[in-house]
Amino acid sequence: MNKTAVCPFLECSSSLKSNVVPFGSYSQQDTEFSRFRGIQIVFCATDAILLRTKVLQKMLANHPEITLFEMGNEYLCKALDNEGIFIFSTSLETFGHMIHSEDFKQGSTEGELYELVKNPFDWRQRYLHPEFELYLNGSKLIKEPCPDVYWFPLMTERYCKSIIREFETFGFWGNGSEEDPRNDGHEPVPTVDVYFTDMGLHETWMQFLRVILFEMVQKVYRGFSRGPPESAHTFLVRYQLGEQTYLRSHEDTAIYTINIAMNPNSDFTGAGLRFSKSECFIPETEMGWGLLHPSRLTHNHEAKPIRSGKRYVQVSFIDNE
Ligand SMILES: O=C(O)CCC(=O)C(=O)O
Ligand SMILES: [Fe+2]
The missing domain is CATH 2.60.120.620 (q2cbj1_9rhob like domain)
Structure with missing residues (x-):
């Protein structure tokens, strides 16, 4: 894929949630989209986005008020949108899935x-x-x-x-x-x-x-x-x-x-x-x-x-x- 911003499509095994927000949707829950197999332009993606370095450098230069570390997903997606850059999500291969990590038991190896x-x-x-x-x-x-x-x-x-x-x-x-x-x-x-x-x-x-x-x-x-x-x-x-x-x-x-x-x-x-x-x-x-x-x-x-x-x-x- 010769694209500027790409991400894997990852579903959650126990809900309809995924790591992407499709266009026309306000949440990460969309059953129609979950069934989609292929490459799709998405409005926003969380957790795993691959960006060309020069785009990231340009974005950071344009927004000196924010560091890469502070850049949340929403901020990143909006900034990419402002630059006219599409995020391409692919489900052509299996990349794994998301998990619910809230309340994970701390202090145990098991x-x-x-x-x-x-x-x-x-x-x-x-x-x-x-x-x-x-x-x-x-x-x-x-x-x-x-x-x-x-x-x-x-x-x-x-x-x-x-x-x-x-x-x-x-x-x-x-x-x-x-x-x-x-x-x-x-x-x-x-x-x-x-x-x-x-x-x-x-x-x-x-x-x-x-x-x-x-x-x-x-x-x-x-x-x-x-x-x-x-x-x-x-x-x-x-x-x-x-x-x-x-x-x-x-x-x-x-x-x-x-x-x-x-x-x-x-x-x-x-x-x-x-x-x-x-x-x-x-x-x-x-x-x-x-x-x-x-x-x-x-x-x-x-x-x-x-x-x-x-x-x-x-x-x-x-x-x-
Ligand atoms: O040791 C076993 O296999 C039996 C244990 C058992 O019967 C019990 O705990 O009620
Ligand atoms: Fe017993």
Whole structure:
């Protein structure tokens, strides 16, 4: 493109916003324009404009009252307009997309974990297992290691590592005793854990359960008439020697449970999940894979002791009220 001012066309994954203001529009929201593919002259562009140096130099010379650093998008667009210079926006190639960066969690190396509601596209790319969709659409067969217990890839390794890092940095683990002051009856047998509510991740994970996991719930428990989850208690459990090594037999206070293995089997020995009624034992699972099982009445279970290392699982008791 031999033009004086060019910019990429960037859409926002979760709204109709883009980085350009088309002619005849006063905002960055224009559905018609969003569907446009090609090169278009735009009224204004934000964040990424490529200008010929001589034009920029001329503009700065004409407006000595302002430095390049102070020059906002609106100012720049108006100045270009005054000079009779058009801004050409192209969507002929994919240049990426815009994100909502307001309220991004500060002070954490894992801030992206909190972004599912605001930047769902990026969140899914980073954290949802790439094969989940294949199991959901039937291209791959969902495993059923015990009756009504379903097993499938759910989260990426990146998710598991980020959660562990974030929770270990937080560092306030429940002591796993009956006297745990945080436990208001949500956990029938307390574990050494950190609650998602205490990390500010409850709403993010509720969104995950409602929008992503619920599709799988509807698929494997066909005819389940209840809608998306209304409540859930979610927590990260840690097993290690000298702390908690196993979980005695219990039923979860929930209609159903998702239990995600968060670290590789090579990190520990022992463990395994046993469902009492069906006398069915799952000796090992896989990092990022989820075990989805009914809770109340039928699926009493226990976690066998680890003999070495550390084991982490992320558990949600779904519709636990
Ligand atoms: O360790 C496990 O895999 C089971 C955890 C569990 O059953 C629970 O937290 O309720
Ligand atoms: Fe449980």
